[in-house]
Amino acid sequence: MDFENILKKLKEKDRVTLSRVITLVDNETKEGVEFLKKFYKERKDSFRIGITGPPGVGKSTLLNKLIERFAKKYESISIVAVDPSSPFSGGAILGDRLRMDNIYKFDNVYMRSVASRGSLGGLSSSTENILQVLEIFGTDVIFVETVGVGQSELDVMEITDLVVVTLVPESGDSIQAMKAGIMEIGDIFVINKSDRDDAYKISEYIKSILQMKYQDKELAPPVINVSAKNDTNIDELVNRIESLKEIFIQKGIIESKRETRRKKEVREILRDMFIKSIDRELKIIENKNNKDVSPYEISEKILKKIDFKSLEDIWKER
Amino acid sequence: MERKIKVLVAKPGLDGHDRGAKVIASALLDAGMEVIYTGLHQTPEKIVKTAIDEDVDAIGLSILSGAHMTIFPKVLKLLKENKREDILLFGGGIIPKEDMEELEKMGVGKLFGPGSQTKEVIDYLKDWFEKSRKQ
Numbered sequence: 001m002d003f004e005n006i007l008k009k010l011k012e013k014d015r016v017t018l019s020r021v022i023t024l025v026d027n028e029t030k031e032g033v034e035f036l037k038k039f040y041k042e043r044k045d046s047f048r049i050g051i052t053g054p055p056g057v058g059k060s061t062l063l064n065k066l067i068e069r070f071a072k073k074y075e076s077i078s079i080v081a082v083d084p085s086s087p088f089s090g091g092a093i094l095g096d097r098l099r100m101d102n103i104y105k106f107d108n109v110y111m112r113s114v115a116s117r118g119s120l121g122g123l124s125s126s127t128e129n130i131l132q133v134l135e136i137f138g139t140d141v142i143f144v145e146t147v148g149v150g151q152s153e154l155d156v157m158e159i160t161d162l163v164v165v166t167l168v169p170e171s172g173d174s175i176q177a178m179k180a181g182i183m184e185i186g187d188i189f190v191i192n193k194s195d196r197d198d199a200y201k202i203s204e205y206i207k208s209i210l211q212m213k214y215q216d217k218e219l220a221p222p223v224i225n226v227s228a229k230n231d232t233n234i235d236e237l238v239n240r241i242e243s244l245k246e247i248f249i250q251k252g253i254i255e256s257k258r259e260t261r262r263k264k265e266v267r268e269i270l271r272d273m274f275i276k277s278i279d280r281e282l283k284i285i286e287n288k289n290n291k292d293v294s295p296y297e298i299s300e301k302i303l304k305k306i307d308f309k310s311l312e313d314i315w316k317e318r
Numbered sequence: 319m320e321r322k323i324k325v326l327v328a329k330p331g332l333d334g335h336d337r338g339a340k341v342i343a344s345a346l347l348d349a350g351m352e353v354i355y356t357g358l359h360q361t362p363e364k365i366v367k368t369a370i371d372e373d374v375d376a377i378g379l380s381i382l383s384g385a386h387m388t389i390f391p392k393v394l395k396l397l398k399e400n401k402r403e404d405i406l407l408f409g410g411g412i413i414p415k416e417d418m419e420e421l422e423k424m425g426v427g428k429l430f431g432p433g434s435q436t437k438e439v440i441d442y443l444k445d446w447f448e449k450s451r452k453q
Contacts, residue, residue: 015370015371016370016400016401016402019370019371019372019373020373022373023373027321027322085352086347086348089347089348089349089350090322090350091322091346091347091348091349091350091351091352091353092347092352092353093343093344093347093353093355094352094353094354094355094372095354095355095356095357097354097355097356097357097368098355098356098357104363104364104367110371111371112371112372113354113372115322115352117322
């Protein structure tokens with residue numbers, strides 16, 4: 001593979017090339033890994049914004065409105081929308097484009113749908129790599145949209161610089177239950193569908209919870225009532241995102257987030273490699289009659305036997 | 319890691335009957351494929367832009383409005399212009415036999431008429447993928 005030529009085409013903003021490179025890393029191929037290794041330093045510091053929230057709150061519709069604003073302001077915008085894969089068939093229906101007609105109106109907007117592919121969190125394990133390709137491509141802002149259930153809440157926080165949690169007026173009762181998860185990850189809280197009853201009651205309630213949590217009032221996440229459908233208050237949301245970005249940069253928050261992310265990424269890759277080498281040993285052991293041997297004993301044996309030198313080979317086999 | 323077949327299912331033209339497209343989309347999901355579903359009223363330009371950005375293996379169009387002789391060739395042309403004629407273009411709908419033959423001559427893949435089984439579509443895609451895409 002002619003990597004230099006691929007990089008040249010990416011820098012020329014060639015979208016066919018961009019799409020193909022993303023496929024390489026999404027499928028976790030050897031070429032994809034080699035590409036990222038080689039051109040990691042070519043990355044631009046793209047600003048990553050996570051959009052999360054329970055299903056049905058209007059994340060895609062909201063994002064569609066945000067794209068309109070950001071596309072006019074920045075040279076290049078990207079969207080990565082993650083949808084769940086079926087744990088039974090392994091297939092997925094990626095339908096986020098349905099509500100995002102603005103991606104067709106602007107030539108500087110690139111969108112990619114990604115299936116979570118059996119990853120335990122809501123993000124696929126390749127999402128970080130896809131974001132890196134977009135950074136090499138040189139995009140200014142990346143939106144990561146995910147269904148905010150379970151583990152994915154944490155994932156989206158780790159992978160982005162700023163998280164917008166989207167809720168609706170009807171979320172009131174469930175917030176009690178969600179407090180521990182979703183209330184801790186948001187940098188901005190949006191109450192979408194605020195043309196409905198009780199929209200301001202819920203935003204006041206969320207504000208009161210957040211005020212208690214944050215000592216530094218400047219960092220307490222703002223709560224904004226919007227209606228994506230009616231295009232109400234979207235500009236206010238855009239302003240808040242921009243001003244929070246400035247604060248984050250000044251306080252060095254983004255820099256430390258990126259550093260944490262890099263460390264975590266190394267840990268993930270190593271874990272992945274270890275699991276692969278353990279699986280290899282397990283295959284050898286499976287053939288023997290181990291019915292009465294304790295799993296602890298088997299584990300100790302495997303630990304002694306693992307050939308860590310072969311990790312490079314395992315990585316290359318993929 | 320096993321490579322997933324990625325298919326764009328789109329509904330071009332002005333008619334609003336998307337039941338067929340939805341049935342196909344969920345059948346492909348059940349067969350373990352990743353389906354990009356874009357909904358109604360897609361123009362050939364939008365379809366090809368989506369196919370390129372998502373880097374799909376195949377595009378399936380559902381056309382019931384009689385516009386098949388316009389839309390299929392247009393999509394083929396746009397794919398070619400973008401050097402992505404390797405993407406399979408197939409489809410279904412109410413398409414007369416003569417038209418089907420003519421479209422297939424132009425380079426459109428298989429077209430499935432009324433009464434087709436979803437299994438036929440799945441087998442066709444898997445077979446095509448096996449032959450032309452397996453790297």
